[in-house]
Amino acid sequence: MNFVVRSFLIFVLSCVSVFSEEVPNAVLFRMGSERLVLHEVLESMNAGEFAILNFTSVNCIPCKKEIPELLRIAEKNPNIKLFIIFAESNPKDFATSLGVKSYYTDGLGVVQNKFGVKEYPVTILISRDKNLMSRIEGYKKKKLQETIQKALERR
Numbered sequence: 001m002n003f004v005v006r007s008f009l010i011f012v013l014s015c016v017s018v019f020s021e022e023v024p025n026a027v028l029f030r031m032g033s034e035r036l037v038l039h040e041v042l043e044s045m046n047a048g049e050f051a052i053l054n055f056t057s058v059n060c061i062p063c064k065k066e067i068p069e070l071l072r073i074a075e076k077n078p079n080i081k082l083f084i085i086f087a088e089s090n091p092k093d094f095a096t097s098l099g100v101k102s103y104y105t106d107g108l109g110v111v112q113n114k115f116g117v118k119e120y121p122v123t124i125l126i127s128r129d130k131n132l133m134s135r136i137e138g139y140k141k142k143k144l145q146e147t148i149q150k151a152l153e154r155r
Contacts, residue, residue, distance in 0.1 A: 022130050023124070023126050023132050024114040024115065025039040026110070026111040026114050028104040028106075028111065029105050029106075031092075031102065036104075038051075041081070042126060042127075042128050042130050045128040046079075048079050049081060050079065050080065050126060050127050050151055051081045051083060051128075052080055052082050052083065052123060052148070053083045053115070053126065054070055054082065054083065054084045054085065054122075054123045055087070055106075055111075055115065055117045055121060055122040056084060056085065056086055057086065057088065058087075062120075062138065062139035063121045065139060066121050067084060067100060068099060069141060069144065070084070071098075071100065073145070073148055077148075077152060080148070083104055084103045085104045085106050085112075086104070086105050087106060087107070087109065087112065089105050089107030090105070090107075091105065119137065121138065122136070122137050123135070124136075125147065125148070125151050133151050133154075134150075
């Protein structure tokens with residue numbers, strides 16, 4: 001087999017495995033109290049729906065721009081289940097200032113560690129069958145919009 005063809009096949013197969021990677025299960029605490037198990041939430045979603053996990057922090061400057069954008073996109077698209085996950089245990093004032101009505105906390109960093117979050121923001125799109133659809137590190141408005149639009153078109 002030709003080297004170029006073999007290299008291309010290896011590249012394509014490696015890309016396919018990225019899109020079929022199952023995300024880890026995690027326990028999310030809504031506003032510090034209600035407990036949700038991520039895989040259970042994903043399994044309960046309808047066909048065509050997907051989840052967006054957004055890892056953020058009150059000290060993150062780009063997050064102040066990204067969160068309102070995510071809220072706007074999720075509000076316009078009922079097939080998106082948005083989970084804003086703060087690194088802090090009590091981000092209430094910050095969340096309220098950005099218009100966030102429902103958020104999750106990860107004060108001990110357990111969920112962040114499972115998803116390999118080292119800096120903020122990190123946005124992860126997950127299909128209802130628990131597979132990683134996309135991961136965006138940092139905030140670039142156009143890239144975020146395009147990535148979410150592609151996910152909406154795939155459903």
